[in-house]
Amino acid sequence: MDERVREHAAVLVDWSARVETGDDVVVSVAEDAHELGVAVAEALGERGANVTTLYGSDELSRAYLKGVEARVSGEGDGCDENDDDAAVDAADFDSDPAVDRAIFEAADAYLRIGGGRNTTATADVDRPTRQAYAKARQGVREARMDTDWVSTVHPTRSLAQQAGMAYEEYQEFVYDAVLRDWEALADEMARMKEILDSGDEVRIVTERDDAPDTDVQMSIAGRTAVNSAASVAYDSHNLPSGEVFTAPYDTAGEVFFDVPMTIDATRVRNVRLVFEGGEVVDFAAEAGEDALADILDTDDGARRLGELGIGMNRGIDRFTDSILFDEKMGDTVHLAVGRAYDACLPEGESGNDSAVHVDMISDVSADSRMEVDDEVVQRDGTFRWEEGFEQ
Amino acid sequence: MDERVREHAAVLVDWSARVETGDDVVVSVAEDAHELGVAVAEALGERGANVTTLYGSDELSRAYLKGVEARVSGEGDGCDENDDDAAVDAADFDSDPAVDRAIFEAADAYLRIGGGRNTTATADVDRPTRQAYAKARQGVREARMDTDWVSTVHPTRSLAQQAGMAYEEYQEFVYDAVLRDWEALADEMARMKEILDSGDEVRIVTERDDAPDTDVQMSIAGRTAVNSAASVAYDSHNLPSGEVFTAPYDTAGEVFFDVPMTIDATRVRNVRLVFEGGEVVDFAAEAGEDALADILDTDDGARRLGELGIGMNRGIDRFTDSILFDEKMGDTVHLAVGRAYDACLPEGESGNDSAVHVDMISDVSADSRMEVDDEVVQRDGTFRWEEGFEQ
Incomplete structure (x- = not known):
């Protein structure tokens, strides 16, 4: 493993999140952020923290939202002719999802490691659907922000592409920004x-x-x-x-x-x-x-x-x-x-x-x-x- | 997407787990099980269930346990000369990890999708460490088994290799076993x-x-x-x-x-x-x-x-x-x-x-x-x- 990945993990766990022995730490790992996830897991084991790992996949989120769109438009078809009824709104989501609430209410820290495979992975989800989901999830978001949360990214090819940079060049860019005094x-x-x-x-x-x-x-x-x-x-x-x-x-x-x-x-x-x-x-x-x-x-x-x-x-x-x-x-x-x-x-x-x-x-x-x-x-x-x- | 992946997801969600509208479903996605995870997420959106996605990575588990081993052997070094003290035991883990307990106590169903990148990913973790971890996690395991849990695998190259089969051959093997009447x-x-x-x-x-x-x-x-x-x-x-x-x-x-x-x-x-x-x-x-x-x-x-x-x-x-x-x-x-x-x-x-x-x-x-x-x-x-x- 690139030593910079371990250094990134150490900065994240010690400087950023101030993880201590016995902390319950939730780590969200994006599709291509596996390597930093591994380094963070090792660091958390060393610090004596508990770790729970979420899979932060934009492609899974898209699929779920597309599934909700299909359900809502299917219900619309059966009931009336008005196309507008097929739009997803916040009431189509559970505003108090029990598991997600439980996770963030129990967590001391939340480490979000971005780095997917495609920064436009949710591009074909209707905007009203995304907005409705964001609205319905406000309670979960607030519970998450009540933890010691930190958001970072692992340098991926997808992010390099968004930056218009070569992969190795982008890695250097990220570590120059992250590994500071x-x-x-x-x-x-x-x-x-x-x-x-x-x-x-x-x-x-x-x-x-x-x-x-x-x-x-x-x-x-x-x-x-x-x-x-x-x-x-x-x-x-x-x-x-x-x-x-x-x-x-x-x-x-x-x-x-x-x-x-x-x-x-x-x-x-x-x-x-x-x-x-x-x-x-x-x-x-x-x-x-x-x-x-x-x-x-x-x-x-x-x-x-x-x-x-x-x-x-x-x-x-x-x-x-x-x-x-x-x-x-x-x-x-x-x-x-x-x-x-x-x-x-x-x-x-x-x-x-x-x-x-x-x-x-x-x-x-x-x-x-x-x-x-x-x-x-x-x-x-x-x-x-x-x-x-x-x- | 291979239509068989969607059929696998439908069998898992409807026949196996009997997911209903409003259910809180936890899905654990292994390193290379992304595609089935996507199909399951879409199916859950269609059924009107909530979904929380865990990352079931053996490499992360190994890293965490190696971190714990490093911590425990580090503590041992400082205290006495007895090498045996450096072995990890169940007391080195939290037997009541708050987040994991909360997840499975709140979940209606748990869908574990196996399919990592290396079936021997934890081979160099000491056996006592693995046993101690399994022992400490008994409460979490029991909470998990109180849900409507189902374990399946997405066919991966790593599993094909373990089976001594070509990748496409192994995919057919898995779907012959899973997509039955x-x-x-x-x-x-x-x-x-x-x-x-x-x-x-x-x-x-x-x-x-x-x-x-x-x-x-x-x-x-x-x-x-x-x-x-x-x-x-x-x-x-x-x-x-x-x-x-x-x-x-x-x-x-x-x-x-x-x-x-x-x-x-x-x-x-x-x-x-x-x-x-x-x-x-x-x-x-x-x-x-x-x-x-x-x-x-x-x-x-x-x-x-x-x-x-x-x-x-x-x-x-x-x-x-x-x-x-x-x-x-x-x-x-x-x-x-x-x-x-x-x-x-x-x-x-x-x-x-x-x-x-x-x-x-x-x-x-x-x-x-x-x-x-x-x-x-x-x-x-x-x-x-x-x-x-x-x-």
């Missing part, structure tokens, strides 16, 4: 967190010749930033991570997102959002505008921001069409419409609520600045505590 | 069950020139035979099945088992057992005698019979070194040392108890007879209700 990065990110925690107002400006301008401001008063250092000890649930994020509100202005992304298997490029009074009042995209519109129409909260994030992982040096990596890349900022994370909110206060959380990313490596309370804290990707920073 | 076979097996249920004494005799004789008798008075028709509706939990079995006692005589088998990754051939007063008092094997001795020494019950089974699935026409198939083959009988199944015992009575249950098989296609209460019911493989039967 997390303690040192956490210390650096603490500076950014301090700035955001003591600030009230953030403004982001980019002025580039080849793209629409961004000039957007938002309030962060009273909100707490998360130093997302890839560990549950930092309220951080992604490996790799390497971002500082908070939950903004009262957003106003225009933002241009130049980093391409995939929403619901649809390629979305060059998104422009216009905010007034905290809400998206206008939007456009050069590609995938319909998918974007569907997201924004999900519910009221889908038109408000749930997150402002600042990418600080310089082990990530390129975009790979995967939010797990893209949003953490150094010299980027991202905004997400939809759900805010509780960790950013004052105790007992609920932030923006939504069934969705969709991140969109801007490259800020050039012709850009971020201000907190009118003071520039990052210019052209360089933070104010770094060498070469120009006020 | 189970209702018709159940009706035929009901005749055998009736004979055993009303009988008190079974005697099996083989007299062949090329092998030691078998002449063994056992009591079955008061015991109930299981018509194992590959369905939980028949107290039958294997697909394929096709055997009638009961729980004998007071065994006396000698038995020769000419069908090779694998015990704990050890090849065992030509076993001879001598019984007196219900217990094995002498034994021999041409290969694997140590593995056989270990089994017989497990506990008191390991020297007594737990099962007499009569193979009646004529879709199985050869031995493939897999107990799932071998013991169901037409023209065979098998005896198991160890645990008896509750279904064969009078209500409230406990039969032979043991941590093991190891089946051994005899070919009875020639020079053999089985008598129940001194009446011949099978001669040279032909049952008394069949054409060509000679009294």
